[in-house]
């Protein structure tokens with residue numbers, strides 16, 4: 001798996017196997033063309049989490065140049081095979097009314113878009129707190145060893161918020177310290193680590209969740 005930084009703070013991802021790759025989100029085309037060429041990868045498909053410009057802005061150019069299809073977040077959820085492994089698209093509305101995350105059980109990876117951004121969650125734009133809370137609850141049921149790969153690098157801002165919410169949480173400070181030494185290993189942690197440090201996975205009711213999200217909007 002390759003995480004490619006695009007635009008200002010977006011991550012898009014290439015899942016790679018035997019010289020072939022699938023792209024998760026497509027905010028920008030040029031860095032993808034460069035990575036595919038450098039790594040000698042053939043792109044098979046583009047899986048889109050949601051239709052915000054910073055996740056789809058390069059999609060048409062990639063499709064036109066490489067002749068590949070994209071999978072819209074609007075298509076029916078379910079299991080499919082890609083790169084010789086299984087992938088499950090899971091509806092996770094809340095940040096947007098239509099949002100999918102892509103779970104690769106054999107690779108123990110979740111491409112979480114703007115539903116679960118590492119260290120926090122997306123803003124509620126055209127969904128509801130109830131939707132986003134239940135989407136996060138659905139993600140929480142995945143195996144703890146699942147690596148969480150979100151759509152942005154907001155980690156320091158997210159951990160500063162987490163520290164304000166839970167000043168005594170030593171795991172939060174440890175994740176901040178880790179970021180200074182090696183940003184990638186602090187950002188792309190497992191679900192177990194997210195549960196220790198991500199305040200949005202540490203509330204039990206939708207009311208608590210909605211209040212927390214509002215606080216973060218004003219942070």
Ligand SMILES: [Fe+2]
Pocket residue numbers: 050052095114122
């Ligand atoms: Fe978004």
